[in-house]
Amino acid sequence: MSRRRIVALFRRVVSEIRRDRPSLALLxxxxxxxxxLVTFILRESQAPQVTAVxxxxxxxxxxxxxxxxxxxxxxxxxxVSDVADEAAARAAIGDKAASVGIVLRPAAASGGSLDVTVxxxxxxxxxxxxxxxxxQRSVLAAATAATGTAIPAVNHATxxxxxxxxxxxxxxxxxxxxxxxxxVYILTGVSFLRERTGGTLERLMATPVTRGEVVLGYTLGFxxxxxxxxxxxxxxxxxxxxxxxxxxxxAFSIGLxxxxxxxxxxxxxxxxxxxxxxxxxxxxxxxxARTELQIIQFIPIVLAPQFLLSxxxxxxxxxxxILQPLVxxxxxxxxVDGLRQVFIRGADLGxxxxxxxxxxxxxxxAFFATIAALTIRRDVV
Amino acid sequence: xxxxAEPDLDGAGPPPAIRAHALVKSFGTLRxxxxxxxxxxxxxxxxxxxxxxxxxxxxxxxxxxxxxxxxGWAEVLGTRMPSRPNLGRIGYMTQTDGVYTALTVAxxxxxxxxxxxxDGGEPVEHALGIVDLADRRSSIVGTLSGGxxxxxxxxxxxIHRPPVLFLDEPxxxxxxxxxxxxxxxxxxxxxxxxxxVVSSHVMDExxxxxxxxxxxxxxxxxxxxxxxxxxxxxxxDLEQAFLRLGGNVEVTR
Numbered sequence: 092m093s094r095r096r097i098v099a100l101f102r103r104v105v106s107e108i109r110r111d112r113p114s115l116a117l118l119x120x121x122x123x124x125x126x127x128l129v130t131f132i133l134r135e136s137q138a139p140q141v142t143a144v145x146x147x148x149x150x151x152x153x154x155x156x157x158x159x160x161x162x163x164x165x166x167x168x169x170x171v172s173d174v175a176d177e178a179a180a181r182a183a184i185g186d187k188a189a190s191v192g193i194v195l196r197p198a199a200a201s202g203g204s205l206d207v208t209v210x211x212x213x214x215x216x217x218x219x220x221x222x223x224x225x226x227q228r229s230v231l232a233a234a235t236a237a238t239g240t241a242i243p244a245v246n247h248a249t250x251x252x253x254x255x256x257x258x259x260x261x262x263x264x265x266x267x268x269x270x271x272x273x274x275v276y277i278l279t280g281v282s283f284l285r286e287r288t289g290g291t292l293e294r295l296m297a298t299p300v301t302r303g304e305v306v307l308g309y310t311l312g313f314x315x316x317x318x319x320x321x322x323x324x325x326x327x328x329x330x331x332x333x334x335x336x337x338x339x340x341x342a343f344s345i346g347l348x349x350x351x352x353x354x355x356x357x358x359x360x361x362x363x364x365x366x367x368x369x370x371x372x373x374x375x376x377x378x379x380a381r382t383e384l385q386i387i388q389f390i391p392i393v394l395a396p397q398f399l400l401s402x403x404x405x406x407x408x409x410x411x412x413i414l415q416p417l418v419x420x421x422x423x424x425x426x427v428d429g430l431r432q433v434f435i436r437g438a439d440l441g442x443x444x445x446x447x448x449x450x451x452x453x454x455x456x457a458f459f460a461t462i463a464a465l466t467i468r469r470d471v472v
Numbered sequence: 473x474x475x476x477a478e479p480d481l482d483g484a485g486p487p488p489a490i491r492a493h494a495l496v497k498s499f500g501t502l503r504x505x506x507x508x509x510x511x512x513x514x515x516x517x518x519x520x521x522x523x524x525x526x527x528x529x530x531x532x533x534x535x536x537x538x539x540x541x542x543x544g545w546a547e548v549l550g551t552r553m554p555s556r557p558n559l560g561r562i563g564y565m566t567q568t569d570g571v572y573t574a575l576t577v578a579x580x581x582x583x584x585x586x587x588x589x590x591d592g593g594e595p596v597e598h599a600l601g602i603v604d605l606a607d608r609r610s611s612i613v614g615t616l617s618g619g620x621x622x623x624x625x626x627x628x629x630x631i632h633r634p635p636v637l638f639l640d641e642p643x644x645x646x647x648x649x650x651x652x653x654x655x656x657x658x659x660x661x662x663x664x665x666x667x668x669v670v671s672s673h674v675m676d677e678x679x680x681x682x683x684x685x686x687x688x689x690x691x692x693x694x695x696x697x698x699x700x701x702x703x704x705x706x707x708x709d710l711e712q713a714f715l716r717l718g719g720n721v722e723v724t725r
Contacts, residue, residue, distance in 0.1 A: 103579070107574045289570065293568070
């Protein structure tokens with residue numbers, strides 16, 4: 092290993108990216124726009140607008156319950172009206188005159204109780220869930236009003252962090268890790284493919300440079316930009332800079348202001364290890380690509396499973412057990428977990444879970460660096 | 473007809489700069505280089521002539537150690553290839569330009585200089601002077617013409633002043649005036665002791681070489697000076713000579 096050659100490679104990679112404005116935009120602006128958008132959507136989602144039609148098929152008992160329920164729904168801000176039968180309720184929902192139908196029937200079992208059937212549109216499952224839970228809330232409220240006894244409230248406490256209404260808190264670490272991985276992989280893969288197809292790798296291999304030096308030079312070069320990217324993204328995610336009203340501009344704040352209890356330096360370490368692995372992965376996969384399009388084609392094969400199986404979108408604990416062994420081999424999973432350990436739990440280096448995450452990320456980075464070095468020179472005609 | 477004429481060594485001359493012994497490179501059933509043996513003396517320009525696909529580039533890649541022979545061996549300056557340290561004494565101008573288009577001319581030269589272990593401005597200025605690109609030193613390579621890129625590619629191969637130089641079709645896309653300058657410089661280099669192997673499929677450059685090696689289907693079908701080969705083939709035209717000698721081998725095989 093020659094320090095001079097590694098430095099030369101590092102400087103070359105940095106000069107190339109520095110001049111590549113679209114890549115810089117991809118690295119720095121895209122993640123900020125997307126995380127900002129995701130945060131905005133998660134925080135500012137509208138409460139479901141409930142327009143209910145009530146069908147009473149249970150006589151006077153149904154009428155009493157129906158009235159109590161309608162009163163509770165109105166208190167909750169819903170618009171309520173009565174219709175004659177279920178067909179009319181379905182027609183109203185179909186015409187978008189109503190968002191939800193409530194059908195009251197005598198229960199099949201004896202005892203004089205009622206069955207409440209909630210009818211929704213069905214085209215928008217997650218919207219439907221919001222409608223159903225709004226009705227459930229009102230049923231509870233109506234029952235409380237009818238019996239005069241408050242139904243006990245369920246309170247939520249957590250071992251790590253505090254239960255929060257901010258849905259971004261758990262989502263942000265996953266997003267930061269995924270972006271670092273995604274962009275570093277794309278940039279390295281394309282950049283190294285150009286090296287292969289442009290003839291510069293052939294020329295480089297005809298110099299005293301070793302394959303290990305090439306991987307190290309690339310890792311340092313792209314690592315630098317990944318480091319800056321992560322620093323900017325963490326500042327953006329965790330910081331909140333309030334800007335006062337200025338002339339016609341109202342007051343606003345820059346940064347997402349996500350609450351985090353751990354050390355940003357440790358979070359940084361987790362992502363940098365992940366990014367180093369992504370550099371080598373990009374070099375390695377460029378072996379199997381002939382065109383830049385093929386680098387993009389690896390995304391559904393290599394990155395999409397990581398996105399689905401690393402707790403970015405779906406909690407790892409809820410994934411089917413048959414997929415759990417796959418979860419265990421996803422590098423991104425360890426970065427997401429590591430960041431959550433740091434952000435939410437406030438973990439330091441003494442926490443075994445974080446130690447495991449860092450160790451696995453380190454091993455993965457070393458493993459891909461080795462196979463990247465081994466596959467750099469492919470014997471072509 | 474001696475196909476593999478050996479230079480007159482007789483123990484008195486200097487040791488060969490480049491040696492190939494029974495070199496074979498197979499890709500599946502294709503023998504891209506098929507039993508090639510030669511010694512090349514230092515301080516001379518050797519022309520590797522042959523049609524596209526005849527195995528010239530594969531032969532150069534074997535000599536530089538970029539690919540491993542299926543059989544036989546290659547030696548440069550007394551060291552068996554592939555040898556990574558030995559590559560510091562070899563310059564290789566690839567058929568593709570092999571320069572970084574996002575960097576400037578000077579950045580490319582500084583990069584390859586650093587990789588070869590020569591730093592500082594002097595080697596860069598020297599190489600820029602040879603290829604007449606000094607006034608374009610700050611230009612991004614992507615904005616240069618094809619001929620200018622070719623010149624930069626040559627400069628990158630020369631930056632460390634290697635004693636052995638492999639040039640794979642160096643004058644493609646280079647205008648006639650500059651081509652003359654290139655050859656004058658190649659001659660100056662060999663006068664100073666550099667050994668140059670130039671591949672080409674254009675015959676009009678062949679007479680500038682000290683010796684020619686005709687390559688066909690991975691074998692050396694003739695070797696000698698331009699004049700010797702014309703006499704051997706009984707024609708005044710090298711192109712005709714190549715066709716005749718090539719045909720001859722086909723018949724006698």
